[in-house]
Amino acid sequence: MSVFTTNRRGLIKSGAVLGTGLAMPTIFTASSAAAYTNAPTGSGVTLGFNVPQSGAYADEGADELRAYKLAVEHLNGEGDGGMMNTFSSKTLQGNGILGNKVNYVSGDTQTKSDAARASAKSMIEKDGAVMITGGSSSGVAVAVQGLCQEAGVIFMAGLTHSNDTTGKDKKANGFRHFFNGYMSAAALAPVLAEMYGTDRKAYHLTADYTWGWTQQESIAAATEAKGWETVNNVLTPLATQDFSSYVAPVLNSGADILVLNHYGGNMVNSLTAAVQFGLREKQVNGKNFEIVVPLYSRLMARGAGENVKGIFGSTNWHWSLTDAGSQAFVKSFGEKYGFPPSQAAHTVYCQTLLYADAAERAGTFNPCGIAEALEGFDFDGLGNGPTHYRADDHQCFKDVLVVKGKENPTSEFDLLEVVQVTPRAQVEYAPDHPMFAGGDLGKCNPGA
Amino acid sequence: MFGLDKKDTKFLLIVIFLTLATPILLQPFPQGSGLAQFNAGYPDLMQRFAIFGIFAIGFNILFGLTGYLSFGHAAFLGVGSYSTVWMFKLLSMNVLPGLILGIIMSGLFALLIGFISLRRSGIYFSILTLAFAQMSFNLAYSVLTPITNGETGLQVYASDPQYLMNENSLTTTHLFGLVMNKSAKLLVGDWEFTFNIGYYFCAVIAILAFYLSLRIFRSPFGMMLRAVKTNQNRLMYTGINTRPYTLAAFVISGMYAGLAGGLLASMDPLAGAERMQWTASGEIVLMTILGGAGTLMGPILGAGFIKYFENIFSKINDNVLHGWFSWMPDGLEDIIVWLIHPFVGKGWHLTLGMLFMLVVVFLPGGLVEGGSRIKNWIKRDKKPETNDDEHHPKHVAHVAEKEEF
Numbered sequence: 001m002s003v004f005t006t007n008r009r010g011l012i013k014s015g016a017v018l019g020t021g022l023a024m025p026t027i028f029t030a031s032s033a034a035a036y037t038n039a040p041t042g043s044g045v046t047l048g049f050n051v052p053q054s055g056a057y058a059d060e061g062a063d064e065l066r067a068y069k070l071a072v073e074h075l076n077g078e079g080d081g082g083m084m085n086t087f088s089s090k091t092l093q094g095n096g097i098l099g100n101k102v103n104y105v106s107g108d109t110q111t112k113s114d115a116a117r118a119s120a121k122s123m124i125e126k127d128g129a130v131m132i133t134g135g136s137s138s139g140v141a142v143a144v145q146g147l148c149q150e151a152g153v154i155f156m157a158g159l160t161h162s163n164d165t166t167g168k169d170k171k172a173n174g175f176r177h178f179f180n181g182y183m184s185a186a187a188l189a190p191v192l193a194e195m196y197g198t199d200r201k202a203y204h205l206t207a208d209y210t211w212g213w214t215q216q217e218s219i220a221a222a223t224e225a226k227g228w229e230t231v232n233n234v235l236t237p238l239a240t241q242d243f244s245s246y247v248a249p250v251l252n253s254g255a256d257i258l259v260l261n262h263y264g265g266n267m268v269n270s271l272t273a274a275v276q277f278g279l280r281e282k283q284v285n286g287k288n289f290e291i292v293v294p295l296y297s298r299l300m301a302r303g304a305g306e307n308v309k310g311i312f313g314s315t316n317w318h319w320s321l322t323d324a325g326s327q328a329f330v331k332s333f334g335e336k337y338g339f340p341p342s343q344a345a346h347t348v349y350c351q352t353l354l355y356a357d358a359a360e361r362a363g364t365f366n367p368c369g370i371a372e373a374l375e376g377f378d379f380d381g382l383g384n385g386p387t388h389y390r391a392d393d394h395q396c397f398k399d400v401l402v403v404k405g406k407e408n409p410t411s412e413f414d415l416l417e418v419v420q421v422t423p424r425a426q427v428e429y430a431p432d433h434p435m436f437a438g439g440d441l442g443k444c445n446p447g448a
Numbered sequence: 449m450f451g452l453d454k455k456d457t458k459f460l461l462i463v464i465f466l467t468l469a470t471p472i473l474l475q476p477f478p479q480g481s482g483l484a485q486f487n488a489g490y491p492d493l494m495q496r497f498a499i500f501g502i503f504a505i506g507f508n509i510l511f512g513l514t515g516y517l518s519f520g521h522a523a524f525l526g527v528g529s530y531s532t533v534w535m536f537k538l539l540s541m542n543v544l545p546g547l548i549l550g551i552i553m554s555g556l557f558a559l560l561i562g563f564i565s566l567r568r569s570g571i572y573f574s575i576l577t578l579a580f581a582q583m584s585f586n587l588a589y590s591v592l593t594p595i596t597n598g599e600t601g602l603q604v605y606a607s608d609p610q611y612l613m614n615e616n617s618l619t620t621t622h623l624f625g626l627v628m629n630k631s632a633k634l635l636v637g638d639w640e641f642t643f644n645i646g647y648y649f650c651a652v653i654a655i656l657a658f659y660l661s662l663r664i665f666r667s668p669f670g671m672m673l674r675a676v677k678t679n680q681n682r683l684m685y686t687g688i689n690t691r692p693y694t695l696a697a698f699v700i701s702g703m704y705a706g707l708a709g710g711l712l713a714s715m716d717p718l719a720g721a722e723r724m725q726w727t728a729s730g731e732i733v734l735m736t737i738l739g740g741a742g743t744l745m746g747p748i749l750g751a752g753f754i755k756y757f758e759n760i761f762s763k764i765n766d767n768v769l770h771g772w773f774s775w776m777p778d779g780l781e782d783i784i785v786w787l788i789h790p791f792v793g794k795g796w797h798l799t800l801g802m803l804f805m806l807v808v809v810f811l812p813g814g815l816v817e818g819g820s821r822i823k824n825w826i827k828r829d830k831k832p833e834t835n836d837d838e839h840h841p842k843h844v845a846h847v848a849e850k851e852e853f
Contacts, residue, residue, distance in 0.1 A: 053793075053794045054794055105763065106763075106765055107762075107763060108762060108794055112720065112722040113599075113600070113601040113718065113720035113722065114601075114718075114720045114722050114723055115722070117716060117718060118492065118496075118759070121492040121716070122490065122492055122493065122759055122763070125490040125491055125492050125642075126487070126490040126492075126493075138600070139598075139599040139600045139601065142600050142601075142603075143600065143601050143603070143718055143720070146603050146718065147716070147718075150620060150629070151629075164600070169600075169603075169605075208589075208590050208598070208599075209598055209599030209600065210598070210599065210600045235590070237586075237589070237590055238589075238599060438607065439605075439607075440605070440606045440607060442606060
């Protein structure tokens, strides 16, 4: 009779040999045979919603997530269908996408590039997401877009307004429905020239990152073309809370306009500081001192309260629009959540429908097929009038709203009034415009 | 073997086994089951385990051995990442030059910061390192934008020079043709195991890093560092200049951090300034203390623990909770979900904080102490007459002369 004894060492040794033996041969074999990353295998398809749930843009993130959930409901045939009924493309039937029920996973970007990429990576690698969407900061959008290009999935950008997203940093797998700094400036400058005259001197305070830089560059160029003079541009760190030291020098600079290239909490704080310094009551060069905020959102207007009254800016979409698409969206969002959606909610809802529709028209979830379906796509009924997804840089072109802080708001949501709907032709630019040059779209990457 | 005694060799072999078998060990639940949520065997997270393990091992050489608590180690991580990405931009996507430059640059950087900061000890040292790290973060965030690309993060573009590349070169990170993000999937029944080249690359480096730290712990140099921790004044009275030893430990640990930063960039070619923020420095301190400062294995456990929470717990949202408890009656289900809600999803920090508190209060030696207590408890059951922990508390936590893992 033989005795079979094991000691710990022997067990570990053989375990190690076994483990490595199991692992080694498989490392070097080719990966799976699917034609593209995360091809759906069962009856469901997974989308990844990567939004800020903490940090400066958490409000926008929460509203985006609400809109995503609504879009998933509508795609799966629940609820009233929202903008699916007004969308000019009629491929979506409420039976999911290509017959696959839509599932989703969500993650927190923390408004940090690193965290956003880690979150997106785990969605792609662990949860098998075939498309990533979201984001409320251009820095994050650019970082995640780069990741999706490498991983071979489609990225549908959320709220990102920097020229770079579809300019210097554009990627073949990335698409943006939201407008950008150049469009804001092109829409806003004529209105400003008309309201405030053509001989103004502007002082810029600019958030010190990709969005701030391109926004400032755009608005300065557009207003200078109308005869304005740019007196100074001061960069402020994104984490700044107290702007009084930046606002104080404005009065002695000889400027009679203050342009705040700030967003979110930054804008709320800098505008409040400027108003507290009494800038709006001042007379400089014989004219009333004025403040301009190029990119507006309702959530920001609520944060700044009384201070936004009469201040001009631009926005991608506003819930008070009366076209059928906007009405349908506001109705189904309002019924579900009890208040109207923000522009961030609107753009991500559109992006989700656009992706689903592109998959239906392409007949596949393959990123290359979807990219082909989206490139040069003309559509209507999503709240912005006739819209065009340009093939050269994957940027949407549509009308831009110039808005003004309402003097007599009737509710806490009714803070902005639309001054002008700037037609699409006025905000269009060539794909090789200097402000967008230097990037390369590359080729679509299906991964795998 | 390997210049180690029998006990340490065994220890090293265990670590090697655990590291290589990670893709299997971290995937204990079959796909599609409700518990698959807790699987952690996907490449990105496994890479993070290995990389932050390296970071923690390096930090432990400084904090565990000399007792100098650096609150600015994330700066070296960032320097390593930026250097590596610049090598990708200038040369090619091969990770080797980047890693080497990352280690060198962070070593130089650590030499500079260490030279100044080590003039003080205790809380003043911590504050000096914190100040330097915050300075580096702010520089990277705004002033040095041409080098770091500011808030957007440094990325590789097709328009970069990349002098060593031609049309046939790989455009993803690789080691002489071994592409880092390639994986092989193995299906065993319902279990799916992912073997990723990038992970194994990190794992091999982590094993080497662990081996090196094991040798340092056991060396006369390591003994000297421990002496610094125990009583630096006494050392100085005996005529020994401790500065070169502490500076060497600081630089070595900075180079470990640079290596970890370089690996992060090799797995995902982007370097963001947030990597250098003070919260990132604090995280590494948490990892080390949670696992057990001064022990060899503790920091690695701590790193794994925190990364697991960050990536797995943070993804449990209300939807998932409702899925788990859907078998309950409606009202009860809502109450249970409402109770758990603050602790998962975006509330993962809360859970982690409470665990950290419990560990610090009840297990001052970290998770490693917990492990050895359990071991002792099992042993005592067999031999009830052995040592009485109550009256002869074991000397724990800061000295790793015993085999503790």
